[in-house]
Amino acid sequence: MSEPQGAHLVGSINFDDAETTMRTAAEHLGDRLKRIPDGEVGERFHWIVFQADRLGATDGIERVGDEPIPLRMLDMRPVRLAEGVRAADLHLPPLGYADAALESFAVFSRLKSEAAIPAGTRFQVSLPTPLGVVGSFVWAADRAEFEPVYERALAAELDRILVEIPHDELAIQWDAALEFAMLEQQTSFTGQPYEWFDDVWAGTSERLARQIDRVPGDVEVGVHLCYGDVAEKHFVEPRDTANLVRFANLVVAAAERPLTWLHLPVPIERDDADYFAALAGLAIPQQTELYLGLVHREDGAEGAERRIAAAQQHVARPFGVATECGFGRAPEGTTIPLFETHRAVATAW
Known part of the structure; x- marks a missing residue:
């Protein structure tokens, strides 16, 4: 069988700035990447998590609990x-x-003009689903009423991005994580369903x-289908790819436009064929790129090749290949080796 074609960067990367x-x-993976994110730097x-502070500053909204729940200068209440x-x-x-995307796109455009980024590469903007934010940070009794309000606000952010960034330079990724907490019957950190x-x-x-x-x-x-990434741990380990496949098939069937790519996670322990068996039933169009998140910093190319x-x-x-989630919170000094692992196990596009 042929080697995996291309690589995908899920979103967060552990550098301090977009440039x-x-x-x-681009330097390490330029010919393996069709699109490059900004690393979800700053408050992202x-x-x-930063959305809780944004919402909490709105007139008519109050925080639950008297004491902040701190996380890197953010309040998770x-x-x-x-x-x-x-x-x-x-x-x-x-x-x-939108503010973050437009600021980073200006850097992306400059790097392209300097030939530091290949000419055909697109700028990738990763967005959460409205469900992810509402389910994570809105009190259970208010979620049904609040959801359409937040969805409209996020759609306005997307619309601004679509107006300001040329469409032939742009790629949008929707991050679906809380969806799998629901599907796996998890409860929130507040103890609520x-x-x-x-x-x-x-x-x-x-x-x-x-x-x-x-x-x-x-x-x-x-x-990007996700089982969470808190301290590089899933909220629950997927038993296999069955729920990922079932969900992806439902999404593709319900969407009116074609999906450009689909990414799904592969836990580091899963180098057994049973984990991947359900992928035989994945009903996505042939032109939709598939990326398996089987690259892990702990075992490098050798581990990735076993999972491949x-x-x-x-x-x-x-x-193609990817990590199972973003790696913005991975230990310092691990990014270049991760890029090198992607390059070692994937051919160029």
Whole structure:
């Protein structure tokens, strides 16, 4: 069987600024990458945690609990509607995603003009699903009412990105993590159940399909399926790829536009063919790129090659490689070796 084609960077990368991230990724992986993210630097370091502070600053919203729950100068306390306030009357502040994307795209464009980034490479913007933020940081009793308000606010961030960045330079990735906490019947750090709707499979997949369809056809769109990454640990280890495949098939069937790429995780312990068996039933179009998150910093190219060999027993189509999640919170000094592992096990596009 042929070697995996191409590599994908999920999103967060452990450099301090966007220029270092993009310049270094292009230097080490330029011919392996179709798109480059900015590394989710700054307040996005802990993925969506900064959204709690953004929402908490809104008139009509209050924080739950008297004491902050600190995480790298952020406050993880959930939010709720103040007494007598209706979600429809809220005026949410800018969520920060468009500002970050436009600032980083200016750097991306300059690096392209300097030939530091290959000409055909797109700028990748990673966004959370509205479900992820609402389910993580909105008090359970207010989620159903608050969800459409947050979804409209995030759609406005996306629309601004679409207006300001040329479509042939842009790729949007939707990060679906809380969806799998729901599907695996986990509860939140507050002890509350996550879902606020009855059919968890239909509810999660149809919501993600709606976000995919917000992206115009001339902009690439991908999905990162995630089992969480707190201290480089999943909230629960996937037993195999069965739920990932079932969810991906539902999303692709519900979306009106084609998906450009799909990424799914492979735990470091899983170099057995059984983990990948369900991928034989993955019903995505042949033109949709598939990336398996089988690169791990702990065992490098040797471990990745074992997992590639196991995957090839059940995945007949070409696939590329990635880490199982972003690695913005990995130990310092691990990024270049991770880039080198990607390069060692994947051919150029």
